[in-house]
Amino acid sequence: MLTIGFESKRLLTSSTGFGTYSRTLVRDICKYYPETRCVLIAHDSYKVLNRLSTFSSSEVEQVKRSDTLKVVYPPNTWHLYWKLLGAKRALYDHGVDIYHGLAHQIPRSVRQKRLPIVLTVHDLIYRYYPELFPGEDLNLYESQLLNACSISNKIVAVSESTKRDLVNFFSISPQKISVIYSACDYRYHKTETSETIQQTRSIYGLPEKYLLYVGSMSERKNLLSVVKALNIIPRSDRLPLVVVGATTSYSNVVGDYIKNNDLDNWVIFPKRVETEDLPAVYQAAEIFLYTSLYEGFGMPILEALSSRIPVITSNISAMPEAAGPDSRLIDPESPDEIATGITDILSDDSLRHKMIENGYAYSQKFNNKKVTEKMLQLYQTSILNHKK
Numbered sequence: 001m002l003t004i005g006f007e008s009k010r011l012l013t014s015s016t017g018f019g020t021y022s023r024t025l026v027r028d029i030c031k032y033y034p035e036t037r038c039v040l041i042a043h044d045s046y047k048v049l050n051r052l053s054t055f056s057s058s059e060v061e062q063v064k065r066s067d068t069l070k071v072v073y074p075p076n077t078w079h080l081y082w083k084l085l086g087a088k089r090a091l092y093d094h095g096v097d098i099y100h101g102l103a104h105q106i107p108r109s110v111r112q113k114r115l116p117i118v119l120t121v122h123d124l125i126y127r128y129y130p131e132l133f134p135g136e137d138l139n140l141y142e143s144q145l146l147n148a149c150s151i152s153n154k155i156v157a158v159s160e161s162t163k164r165d166l167v168n169f170f171s172i173s174p175q176k177i178s179v180i181y182s183a184c185d186y187r188y189h190k191t192e193t194s195e196t197i198q199q200t201r202s203i204y205g206l207p208e209k210y211l212l213y214v215g216s217m218s219e220r221k222n223l224l225s226v227v228k229a230l231n232i233i234p235r236s237d238r239l240p241l242v243v244v245g246a247t248t249s250y251s252n253v254v255g256d257y258i259k260n261n262d263l264d265n266w267v268i269f270p271k272r273v274e275t276e277d278l279p280a281v282y283q284a285a286e287i288f289l290y291t292s293l294y295e296g297f298g299m300p301i302l303e304a305l306s307s308r309i310p311v312i313t314s315n316i317s318a319m320p321e322a323a324g325p326d327s328r329l330i331d332p333e334s335p336d337e338i339a340t341g342i343t344d345i346l347s348d349d350s351l352r353h354k355m356i357e358n359g360y361a362y363s364q365k366f367n368n369k370k371v372t373e374k375m376l377q378l379y380q381t382s383i384l385n386h387k388k
Helices: 009-013 017-032 058-064 079-093 138-151 160-170 194-204 223-232 250-260 275-283 299-306 319-323 335-347 349-366 368-387
Strands: 003-007 037-041 069-072 098-101 117-121 154-157 177-179 211-214 241-244 287-290 311-314 328-330
Touching: 003 017, 009 017, 009 058, 017 037, 017 058, 017 299, 017 368, 037 079, 058 069, 058 275, 098 368, 117 138, 117 368, 138 160, 154 160, 154 368, 160 177, 194 275, 211 223, 211 275, 211 299, 223 241, 223 250, 223 335, 241 275, 275 299, 287 299, 287 335, 299 311, 299 319, 299 349, 311 319, 311 335, 319 328, 328 335, 335 349, 349 368
Parallel strands: 003 037, 003 098, 037 069, 098 117, 117 154, 154 177, 211 241, 211 287, 287 311, 311 328
Antiparallel strands: none
16 A cells, blocks of 8 residues: 655645645545555644634645545644654654655655655746745745755656756756646536526626636736737627636736726626636636746646636747647737737637637546546656665
């Protein structure tokens, strides 16, 4: 029986892409390989984590309820002991065969135990846009990431784009890096009923037809280019844009543009869309737009393809890998290209149908069972090579 230890900080506390990746992978291992045991090594005590809303969310609770999973929490005190020795002892006590750092980190105590180590690296965005990390010590971050890559037996990159970055920036041997794509949460594979979709429209005040953006409203996500594209399209050909995601300081920039260009009635910001309602929000949309300036993968793209809606996304970094050949790839800094893509799809039913069908077929490349199988094979190979 294989026992896998996981670094679980993002899994237990993050509502962003790193957290989604971690929860989906661990949940799928428990589902498809019930003979495998998963041990989550928590970074903080249960008392502290239980104060966080994400920790008690339905997504995290679903993972924690798995019969073959155990969460190991550090004590309420003796934090230094836990970091140096306690977590190492927990790995020994639970018979962990291999350790997987799910998001760029390998704790100090794990490094001291002679276990095969796998590290997932999602992106090196700070290398491209350091200005998006004000006040952070990026030299320290890079030093820690380099160290984690160095001590790992194998590195998982979530895209070929991220693998290229690791090779180019860190001079890591390509043979040390395996590309294993992210899988999509199971809920996006289910077709919602017309009643559910209509009820979701009613709950969030969504129009009958709309364009959709899902993601945080950070500068990197580049929502402003989408709003500018909307402004280019004549009112008679325009659909409203629904924006789902957490606000940031950049939201004010987008808001000012909306106000100054009389787009208030064309851009809708529904209040806190629940995760379980997102599939219906996707499936009711006419087009999904994701014009980010950089992504390690781009999970919302896969969610949209799985939901059978056409995708317009950026032609850079990993987004073409996530979107496939039949999505519309555009220059994310060209509102004109985005606007043309929107009008082309809305005015051509044949093109729209082709994008939907071929996009859905492409999304099966990221089938949960296939992705999980590849990861388990990597674990087994890493353990065998470690014993040599």
